[in-house]
Amino acid sequence: MAIINPGFKSPGRRDERVPPGQSVVKTWPVLTYGPTPRIDTGEWMLAVDGEVNKPFTIDWAEFNRLPKHTMLTDIHCVTRWSKLGMEWEGVSIDELIERADGLTSSANHLIAHCYGGYTTNLPTEDVIGGKAMITTRADGELLTPEHGAPARLFVPHLYFWKSAKYINRLTFTERDHPGFWEVNGYHNYGDPWREERYETDV
């Protein structure tokens, strides 16, 4: 039972598109656990491997020849800010899976690996069917280093730490492997609508 804080006022009608416990921001805060990795597009590579039929690695030029699409959507950070109505451009994970000749029957999880060593884990079903992509542009601009340049995973229906910056490798696995924040106190799945922020949030 929540206590009522006398004099604390609701700011008015709640925007239905904002998940519970989130505040809307106009700026775009930066959260990274260490120094910002600076990855030149000339050295950038993306590997898709693990439980796929034909693992592959592509460079920046080849990646950019793949069909792009856009998602107009909101993002939600576990530190309680949401940024609404951004346009994101990238290559869908479905497209990358197709290029790998499909998933094997054991591809239950996606483990995203990044430059700098960051990892995060997601159920495969959360990254297929147009729900996720590898993005290179937000609101028409190339991503800046602080926001994950040259490319980040983009899974906007989960808290934004799942949208791993500086993406380098997508490994599909049979078993789950909790990632960087998932072993540092945060929730394994991270649904903003259920407020799955920390590991003991149920």
Place this chain on the structure above:
Amino acid sequence: MKSVMKQTFKPTDWRVGTVTQIVPEAPGIRSYCFSFDSQIAHYAGQHYEIRLTAEDGYQAARLYSAAMPANGTSNMLQLTIALMADGEVSSYIFSNVTIGSQLEIRGPLGGYFVWKPEGKSPILLVGGGTGIVPLRAIRLQHQQANASTKLTLLYSVKTYPYMPYKYELFPRIGQPASDVIVTFTEQAPQGWLGHEGRIDNAMIQSVLQAYKTTPQVYVCGSTPLVEVVTRQFVEAGVNPSKIKAERFGATS
């Protein structure tokens, strides 16, 4: 920290804290001390969340770093809170919360930007503005643990009046503690012989030179400060894996 294990509540359970003390630290910065009916234990660097609830059920919550260590032997928690211009939580706390007020709080949260007393690495803390808060907790915990590892705090702040924890950082007038290096970015106090201006390569080089082995670096402050400082450490040859960072706010 065996006591952490003995807790019967989860860190994500909301508990009620009663305000026992309010300490003005600097303009727009106050420390709030809370008393709980259960023990408080965390690693220095961890956060807590404060949640406010309006009569109509509307809720807002914000994260704050613990300002002091707590090893489970007491039920006290200190959070240092900065008043944010559009901050619905901080502005409520600054204008409505008094001694005896009750607030819902949960934690400790976050397991990465922390220092554990069993740590063997020397430590270098680098902060700007209110980014001092978790670093202060680490420094105090390091003192309480009688740790023999070297610790230095490099702190960038506008002016002396804007510096929180003045009497800890400057135990003698005009002179920082022996493990503290301060640089004033807007105005130094009269007679100041130390650094002025933003943290730069020279300051970082000279502080690193005082270490025999590469320290574990903790950087906390605004995003622009953390971006610049972490980059300078990498350029100075510190492996990025030895640099933990905590940013607040946007790029510019």
